[in-house]
Amino acid sequence: MGRLILRGERCDNGLAMSFTVTTCPLVEARAPRADLADFTVRCPEIARAARPGQFIMVRCGDFTLRRPISICDADGDLVRFVFEVRGTGTAWLAERTVGDALDILGPQGNGFTLGDTSRPAVFVGGGIGIFPLLHACKPFGARAAVLLGFRTAGLISMVEDFQAAGADVRLATDDGTAGHHGLVTDLLRARCDAGAVDAIFACGPKPMLRATAAIAEEREIPCQLSLEQRMACGVGACLGCAQKIRRPDGTETYAHVCSDGPVFEASVVVW
Amino acid sequence: MGRLILRGERCDNGLAMSFTVTTCPLVEARAPRADLADFTVRCPEIARAARPGQFIMVRCGDFTLRRPISICDADGDLVRFVFEVRGTGTAWLAERTVGDALDILGPQGNGFTLGDTSRPAVFVGGGIGIFPLLHACKPFGARAAVLLGFRTAGLISMVEDFQAAGADVRLATDDGTAGHHGLVTDLLRARCDAGAVDAIFACGPKPMLRATAAIAEEREIPCQLSLEQRMACGVGACLGCAQKIRRPDGTETYAHVCSDGPVFEASVVVW
Amino acid sequence: MMMTTPNLTVNIAGVTLANPVVTASGTFGFGREYGTLYPLSELGAIAVKGLTLKERPGNAPPRVAETPAGMLNSVGLQNPGVEAFIREELPWLKAQGAVVIANIAGNTIEDYCAMAERLSDTAVDLIELNISCPNVKAGGVAFGTSCASVAAITAAVRGACRKPLIVKLSPNVTDIAEIAVSAVDHGADALSLINTLLGMRIDIATRRPVLANNVGGLSGPAVRPIAVRMVWQVRGRVSVPIIGMGGVATWEDAVEMLLAGANAVAVGTALYADPFASVKITRGLREYLERHGMADVQELVGAVQAH
Amino acid sequence: MMMTTPNLTVNIAGVTLANPVVTASGTFGFGREYGTLYPLSELGAIAVKGLTLKERPGNAPPRVAETPAGMLNSVGLQNPGVEAFIREELPWLKAQGAVVIANIAGNTIEDYCAMAERLSDTAVDLIELNISCPNVKAGGVAFGTSCASVAAITAAVRGACRKPLIVKLSPNVTDIAEIAVSAVDHGADALSLINTLLGMRIDIATRRPVLANNVGGLSGPAVRPIAVRMVWQVRGRVSVPIIGMGGVATWEDAVEMLLAGANAVAVGTALYADPFASVKITRGLREYLERHGMADVQELVGAVQAH
Numbered sequence A, B: 001m002g003r004l005i006l007r008g009e010r011c012d013n014g015l016a017m018s019f020t021v022t023t024c025p026l027v028e029a030r031a032p033r034a035d036l037a038d039f040t041v042r043c044p045e046i047a048r049a050a051r052p053g054q055f056i057m058v059r060c061g062d063f064t065l066r067r068p069i070s071i072c073d074a075d076g077d078l079v080r081f082v083f084e085v086r087g088t089g090t091a092w093l094a095e096r097t098v099g100d101a102l103d104i105l106g107p108q109g110n111g112f113t114l115g116d117t118s119r120p121a122v123f124v125g126g127g128i129g130i131f132p133l134l135h136a137c138k139p140f141g142a143r144a145a146v147l148l149g150f151r152t153a154g155l156i157s158m159v160e161d162f163q164a165a166g167a168d169v170r171l172a173t174d175d176g177t178a179g180h181h182g183l184v185t186d187l188l189r190a191r192c193d194a195g196a197v198d199a200i201f202a203c204g205p206k207p208m209l210r211a212t213a214a215i216a217e218e219r220e221i222p223c224q225l226s227l228e229q230r231m232a233c234g235v236g237a238c239l240g241c242a243q244k245i246r247r248p249d250g251t252e253t254y255a256h257v258c259s260d261g262p263v264f265e266a267s268v269v270v271w
Numbered sequence C, D: 001m002m003m004t005t006p007n008l009t010v011n012i013a014g015v016t017l018a019n020p021v022v023t024a025s026g027t028f029g030f031g032r033e034y035g036t037l038y039p040l041s042e043l044g045a046i047a048v049k050g051l052t053l054k055e056r057p058g059n060a061p062p063r064v065a066e067t068p069a070g071m072l073n074s075v076g077l078q079n080p081g082v083e084a085f086i087r088e089e090l091p092w093l094k095a096q097g098a099v100v101i102a103n104i105a106g107n108t109i110e111d112y113c114a115m116a117e118r119l120s121d122t123a124v125d126l127i128e129l130n131i132s133c134p135n136v137k138a139g140g141v142a143f144g145t146s147c148a149s150v151a152a153i154t155a156a157v158r159g160a161c162r163k164p165l166i167v168k169l170s171p172n173v174t175d176i177a178e179i180a181v182s183a184v185d186h187g188a189d190a191l192s193l194i195n196t197l198l199g200m201r202i203d204i205a206t207r208r209p210v211l212a213n214n215v216g217g218l219s220g221p222a223v224r225p226i227a228v229r230m231v232w233q234v235r236g237r238v239s240v241p242i243i244g245m246g247g248v249a250t251w252e253d254a255v256e257m258l259l260a261g262a263n264a265v266a267v268g269t270a271l272y273a274d275p276f277a278s279v280k281i282t283r284g285l286r287e288y289l290e291r292h293g294m295a296d297v298q299e300l301v302g303a304v305q306a307h
Ligand SMILES: Cc1cc2nc3c(=O)[nH]c(=O)nc-3n(C[C@H](O)[C@H](O)[C@H](O)COP(=O)(O)OP(=O)(O)OC[C@H]3O[C@@H](n4cnc5c(N)ncnc54)[C@H](O)[C@@H]3O)c2cc1C
Pocket: A055, A065, A066, A067, A068, A069, A070, A071, A081, A082, A083, A084, A085, A086, A087, A088, A089, A090, A091, A128, A131, A132, A227, A228, A229, A230, A231, A262, D065, D066
């Protein structure tokens, strides 16, 4: 516990954790919704190296910066990622079709430390934060409770994927159009009340993460959060993606989401 | 003769000659060579208004400036243009495929004044300057002598099109790999020696145009040249595409290739 | 729910613009070209091509070059001179219902004053002082690059001018806010910014500068972050109306510029990719205000909440 | 026909770089990340992240924002301090065979001098003085924005420094050539330019600046025309080596920068789209020289033929 990594992990030779920059074919491109793309690329180097919670940096046309997108799943030679069209870069990306070559950097970042996958764990996801949880929950099989929150029923996605992984999936929507009418953290509280939880893994909007961290702290459950920040390099070189954290000695400093994170112990995050 | 238009032609209402900005489908896209694209778009507004020697401004992706390209032919609802891949913009454009929508502004500029098409005329073209001559030579049928110069045989194109228009086509190459070994202006001299020529129309690199103008002046043959210049607006608003010309009173000034030209009487051009 | 049409009008130094979207001087000629596409009265105002006292032929070509997300120009103020403008362009422009901003340029304070005085007797609505020009009496340093010379030229022209006076600032300076304050303190009724940034491109094949003038002015989206920053800095120091420009291409860009502190925006380079950019921006602004239930576009001005 | 391999080496103030492609300070960390992709010895030199006397946490996030053909950053000089650099980064960097440029930043002349002195006893190859920082004793105006303060800081650091000294110029000035001359006259052995241009982006949805610091430094291809112009202007006035930077992304851009007058180029922002940009540029330069039968890359330096 209390894992605190600063300046990323380092190899024996003094280099940062290695990553690949590669051009790989898009082998499956689905659009579950008009503004959502579910892509699979054939990329053995990244697929084999990827650990749950890591992400890739995808080059989008002539844009100056790559876009960070979580690895949703990695299987054999294939890497799957799912993204919402938010602005110009993801709009460009969503227009790619099967056979197009994508320029991808990864896998990058410190992902989830899953610990003992034979013990029950809860995965809490909100909005676009649900995607990296798939890769992470799989090893837990039926011991994973996956709690997903959405604004409204129309935005629900990936439920079948989580179910296929064996997880017990519960839904919450802000407007009550599906599942629990309310916050996904209500479901988390209920789940914690219902039985032992050894670990919480969460990804989603900041308020959700903050509430999740508070619940975890209160109940003394180890909790890891996957954070977002605007990035330039995505590898730890530019120091662009700062996140304030608390060091073991109580002092505060800025860590970096791309190399120290995106996953942080909830207890070190300074909100 | 001595036609000198400054600030373009103007309509009775004080406006410049009208043009259209429109999105139109690419209906035919051929690549006679790897670095040459022969495109036809369905664009009734432009096709019907186009006069020989006019050009269009084609939007290329997110580039700041449109690219000027001559109208090679206009027939019914169709506009044909042929262009070489020179840099990034034309490279983007050449990748478009049938069915893609192109954003085109035109027709623009003062084209050739053909005069009496029942009299013999000579068309002199060099390199990418040959394309606008097709539209212009057609009305002359067999009375058109079309003299085309290229660096080498591998760059020859459009010969069948000119022949199909009824023209007498002669070739010259700098390296002698096809046709006359030498300059296209050698062919022009020979043609002028061989019989009466009522008008010369030329488009191509500056040295070729200059030599053509000299021959025309020497032999007192009316001569119109289509010039190139870097453009921004393409419509006469930015004054970017200056060309020095001589006014009837002998003073010099800058005219604009996009609105006063691209075709100028050879006699007014200051080299 | 009642929906009232939002108010898009802007008052710039006493002159009412129907909407806050102006065309940038030098990019729109005298309106006769783009006027074939839409009525010129749909624009908030037209800043005409920079005028000089006498006709100017401008620079040798090439005068324009593309750059990443921008362009360079070195037109060199080709224009028919202020008298020809008054005679041949202004009456036509006014007949189209356009609010006309006469952009004036010169190489001596006397030239500027003579033009301002002459234009004061015409139907021109506002005068815009382009101070990016070299002052020949001061060794060719641009008027707009020191507070002292900005003060001197603004005060002199203010004295000669009976129209609202806009001073158009050059971005090629160390401290734009200080220059802006100088202009306002010496009589500027409004400011416009930014003019172009000095840039250069070299053709590596010929090893020659692409522009015959070697250097030229950079404009377009590439410079927008600089323009937004300067408008914000200037808004922090002056309260006169600001016309913000530099890379505005979409209504979103216009909102950004207004939030930074501009009362109106000017559109230039964006017209070359899309000649309808100006009128689309006005439409986009209107729809934005409607969507947000805002009554007046001026509610956006300077509304950025800095950290 | 015999083909000899062209000479790519560059001498910057007595230090030989294997090739003229350097990484721009702050964009490449201390080399540990991109060093996983290629040996750091393949780079001409590495300008490390800007160092300060003491550790600095840097600015609050967000610190980066994309702009048209560019980006803004407001990292705020997050770094472990000069001692930690000397202890933990420098030995490793030198072991990789890299030529190391220590970029130093401060808020007082004393800080700069202390760092220069300390670094003079280390294996650092060159010291680069980042003068874009605010001088706290002069009310926060950046050191690099007046000739007098550039003269003062350059002379002081020159006195304290036993390594070749590069002065890195800020482009946010009225007259870059004048500033360059000041730096050279007061002891700069070489110059590097340009640092970033001050810019701003506002998120229209939140009505807040995208950067927590409100403003940040603009870099990337968008600024290249400005950088090329400044290098050309400076080359016209000084003869010391120049490291040109600002939007260099391809070998063609590097040739342009060399023609304008730079002896070497630095690559920063371009690495984010393509981490191999630096090594590709070196390869491209080599092939270009071979194609043109040129023996030495320095034949390109300042070879632009102005009109
Ligand atoms: C580690 C990490 C993992 C992510 N995983 C996913 C995922 O699996 N699926 C998904 O849909 N989204 C994910 N995101 C968010 C995604 O990166 C943004 O939605 C995307 O960058 C927006 O790009 P754009 O060009 O569409 O938006 P624009 O607004 O045009 O982008 C402009 C700039 O802002 C950056 N930016 C904008 N929004 C964000 C954001 N929320 N986070 C970080 N940078 C942003 C862009 O990267 C770009 O540099 C992740 C973000 C991070 C940091």
